[in-house]
Amino acid sequence: MQWHSVNEFLAMGGYAFYVWGSFGITFGCMAFELWLLKKRSQRIAQAVKQEAF
Template identity: 65%
Template structure:
């Protein structure tokens, strides 16, 4: 794809909701995984 402006890039050819939504879901899932791992680590240390 060839974007002529930042706004065109952010619009993603009309698919911005799908593209940025997918990035958001992946980021949230990865953050949740890191949080869960830290919780398990703290739980293991207390046992």
């Protein structure tokens, strides 16, 4: 374990903005992609249902 306290962990040796920014953007983009796909499949399901009935 590298860290002695939560604050030290969050500060990332002064690189907090860059490190957390990078991780945030990476996983933010992945989550956004999943959300877009969820929207897309909902839209398809709705369109298909409308066509079926």
